[in-house]
Amino acid sequence: MEKERAILPLRFFAGIGDRVTTLWTGMVKPAMEETGFALSVFVNSVLSLRLAFRKRREIMYQVALCGLNGLPVAVIVAFFSGLVLSLQVGSQLLRFGQQSSIGALVAISMCREMGPVMTGNILAGLIGSKMAAEIGTMKVSEEIDALEVMSINPISFLIMPRFLAMCIVCPLLTVYANVVGVAGGFLVAKGILNVGWQAYMKEINTYLMLKDVTIGMLKALIFGMIISIVGCAQGLRAEHGAYGVGRVTMRAVVIGSVFVLVFDWFVGWFFF
Amino acid sequence: MSAIIELKGVHKTLGNKRVLAGLNLTVNQGETLVIIGRSGSGKSVTLKHIVGLLQPDAGNVIIEGRDTADMSYAELSELRMGFGFLFQDGALLNSLTVGENVALPLREHTRMTDDEIQRMVAEKLAFVGLELHENVMPSVLSGGMKKRVGLARAIIREPQIMLYDEPTHGLDPIMSSVVNELINNMKSKSKVTSIVVTHDMPSAFRVADRIAMLYGGVIIKTGTPQEFLEADDPIVKQFVYGEEQGPITT
Numbered sequence: 275m276e277k278e279r280a281i282l283p284l285r286f287f288a289g290i291g292d293r294v295t296t297l298w299t300g301m302v303k304p305a306m307e308e309t310g311f312a313l314s315v316f317v318n319s320v321l322s323l324r325l326a327f328r329k330r331r332e333i334m335y336q337v338a339l340c341g342l343n344g345l346p347v348a349v350i351v352a353f354f355s356g357l358v359l360s361l362q363v364g365s366q367l368l369r370f371g372q373q374s375s376i377g378a379l380v381a382i383s384m385c386r387e388m389g390p391v392m393t394g395n396i397l398a399g400l401i402g403s404k405m406a407a408e409i410g411t412m413k414v415s416e417e418i419d420a421l422e423v424m425s426i427n428p429i430s431f432l433i434m435p436r437f438l439a440m441c442i443v444c445p446l447l448t449v450y451a452n453v454v455g456v457a458g459g460f461l462v463a464k465g466i467l468n469v470g471w472q473a474y475m476k477e478i479n480t481y482l483m484l485k486d487v488t489i490g491m492l493k494a495l496i497f498g499m500i501i502s503i504v505g506c507a508q509g510l511r512a513e514h515g516a517y518g519v520g521r522v523t524m525r526a527v528v529i530g531s532v533f534v535l536v537f538d539w540f541v542g543w544f545f546f
Numbered sequence: 547m548s549a550i551i552e553l554k555g556v557h558k559t560l561g562n563k564r565v566l567a568g569l570n571l572t573v574n575q576g577e578t579l580v581i582i583g584r585s586g587s588g589k590s591v592t593l594k595h596i597v598g599l600l601q602p603d604a605g606n607v608i609i610e611g612r613d614t615a616d617m618s619y620a621e622l623s624e625l626r627m628g629f630g631f632l633f634q635d636g637a638l639l640n641s642l643t644v645g646e647n648v649a650l651p652l653r654e655h656t657r658m659t660d661d662e663i664q665r666m667v668a669e670k671l672a673f674v675g676l677e678l679h680e681n682v683m684p685s686v687l688s689g690g691m692k693k694r695v696g697l698a699r700a701i702i703r704e705p706q707i708m709l710y711d712e713p714t715h716g717l718d719p720i721m722s723s724v725v726n727e728l729i730n731n732m733k734s735k736s737k738v739t740s741i742v743v744t745h746d747m748p749s750a751f752r753v754a755d756r757i758a759m760l761y762g763g764v765i766i767k768t769g770t771p772q773e774f775l776e777a778d779d780p781i782v783k784q785f786v787y788g789e790e791q792g793p794i795t796t
Contacts, residue, residue, distance in 0.1 A: 412639070419599050420637035424651045424699075425623040431654075 312507040315429065319437040319503065322430035329435050336439030340401050344447050347400060348393050352451035355388055356380060356458025364467045373467040377474035378481035380459035381452075385482065385490045389452040390444075391538050394497030397444055398530035402505035405436055406526035409509025410519040418510070428510070437502045444498030445491050452490065489545050496541060497534050504530045550575045550707065550739050551596055556605035557763075558591055565591050567763030568605065578733050578740040580750040582785065583760035584794065589743040590634065592760065593709050596741065597629055598622045627655065630705035634712045636696030638684040644671070645680035648699045655703070670698040675724065689716040697725065701732070708732060710742040714749045722749060729753045747786060751775075759785065761794075 326333060360380050367373045409432060412418050421428045456478070463469040508522040508529070551573040558566040565588040573579050581589050594600040595607050598614045607614045609625060617625065638647045648667045652658055658666070671677050674694035684692055693716060700708065710729065714722040726749055732738040744750050750757060751771045758768040759782055767774070767782050777783055784792030 415640075416633050416635065416637040417639050419594070420631070420633055420639070420696075422599060423597050423626055423629060423631040424654070425626045426650070426654050427623070 308507075308511070311511065312503055315433060315507040315510065316499070316503045318427075318429040319434045319506075322427070322434040323438065325430050325434065326438060329430070332435040333438050336435050337442050340397070340436075340439050340443040341446065343400055343404070344393070344397050344443065345450065347396050348447045348451050349454050351392050351396060352384070352389065352455040353458040355392060356384065356455035356460075357462050359383055359388065359455070360459035360462035361466065364462060368467060373463075373469055374473050375477055375481075376459065376463045376467055376469055377456075377477035380463075381456050381478040381482045382486050384452045384455040384459070386486045387490070387538070387542070389455060390448045390490045390493040390497060391534065393444060393448045393451045393494060394501065394534035394538070395531050397440070397447070397497070398501045398504075398534055399527050401440065401443075402501045402526045402530040403523050405502060405505030406508040406512075406523045407519055409433075409506050410512030410522045413510060413512045414515050414518060433502075433506045433510075436506055437499065440498035440502035441495055442498075444501070445494040448490060448494035452487075485545075489541065493538060493541050496537050500533045500537060501530045504533060548575050549573065550610055551741070552606075552608040553592070553595065554606045554608065556592075556595060556602045556607065558588070558595070558600065558603055560591070564763060566595075566602070569760070569764055571758060571765055571768075573739060573741055575739055576733070576737045577755040578729065578742065578753050580742045580744060580754035580757045581760055582745060582747070582750055582757060584785070585745065587760050588763060589760055590711050593631070593711055593741065593743055596709060597626055597631060627703070628706045630700035630703070630708045632693070632697050632700045632708070632710045632713055634715065635689065636684070636692035638692055638695055638699070640684050642684075643680065644676065644682050644684060644687070644695050647684065647695060648702055650699065651703050666702060667698075670702050671695075673701075673728070674698045675721070690718065690721055693717065694721070694725075697728070704736060706736075706738060708738050708740045710740065710744075712744055712746075713742060714744065714746045722746070725749075726752045747788070761785075 360376060363379050363383075364373055364376050367376060367379075409418075412432070418428050418432075421431060460471065460474050463474050464471070505526045508526040512518045512522045549572045551571075553569055553571040556566050556569040557564075569588070569592065571579075571581075571592070581592060583589050591600060595602060595614075596609070598607075598617070601615060612625075614622065614625070638644075639650070642650065645664075645667050648670055649663050652663045652666060656663075667680065668677060671680060674697050676691060676694055676698070679687070679691070679695075684695065687695065693713070697713070708729075713725050713729065717725060729740055729742065730753055733740060740753070742750070742753055751774075754771050756768060757771055757774050758765045759774075760766075761781055767777065767779060769777075774782060774786055777786065780793050783789070784794050
């Protein structure tokens, strides 16, 4: 009995040790490994940009592919977001008789925040998943190994064109989303709040600063980088056949979407 | 003959399975070594160690006198230029046509003109009997045809070391003979060093200068085809003659 009582504190500390070990091996270590791997993919992709001219055809193909896939969804979502934004903000402004300011509020919100974030999230789902599934399938079917054996660096051959394409496409689609969102906002302003085109545009011209647009574009550029690197890095980690490809595809979407929001906060806070 | 490839005490565990347990193997310049062994015995893993796609947990892989573990990525890439690797399922890039797949090493590593590349691709595709399939996508090819395209791609830069992972698996007997003949031609004409991984014993006996049997993560016997035919070791005998009864259990 005495002996057992003496052992009790040891068991307590051993239990803590077990839990820390489990947490380390089960969560912290894999997360750190994954982050390190994604960072190495990012650095190597940036270093491979010197080969961009040689890969221009593949880059243009990826731009067209990502852009055409993303454009319809980004435009539809931006249009309805503009409508909803204008309706919700407008209904509050109406209470104070300030509905004429709606143009500036919709435009600033779209350019600074909603345009890039919505486009980023749409592309994380559409393109991030596509990249992870595509690269993942190549990984499990030994196509990546075949490239390595042929002394072709998979990063410069496969990842860099996708990375650069997303750095172009994400800001480009954000411009479309901003314009369509502002246009959607105008429909509500005109139809429900009785604000005319000239008043709507006058407010935008007065209050929308170049800085608002630039910050939005910077966010879009960062989101493009994140989505492509997360998608490709996840794909490169695929193993165990179709199950593994499905797993990394899901992870690419989840991690990409979360990181879009996390970096949105950091960039927004930095430029506050 | 001098050793061009040496594996010394190579250990490898994948997941929870110990695949290689101190494997020792020497491949001499210009010879064709066939590695035989059961499915899952680590034959393909051994090949992947040789080209640096896998690094050993312990032990050394020495190619032309240099340990691959000490090489940088650039040095390893340079080394791989001298290798041709035929993957089990061809490992063709599905987004490229057959012709583009075969041309890929030339486009990436040489300054050859389009016409020269085109001529080389046509020649190699004719060599594997697929001259009419240049513009076809890999997805419409049969398994055997993919393997032949993979072979054309592997030999297009005329490598000095060829690694074949199950070269006759999934091929009809006639095409198997063609591939076997091709391996022999590569040796006689270009003095290519070849390592063939297979469990197709007729093929092994047709192409091998030496055979090595992998069992339990180690090489249990090396010798000439004749020595394998006359082997007393019950494990080797059972495998070579495909006997159901014996020390190797299913």
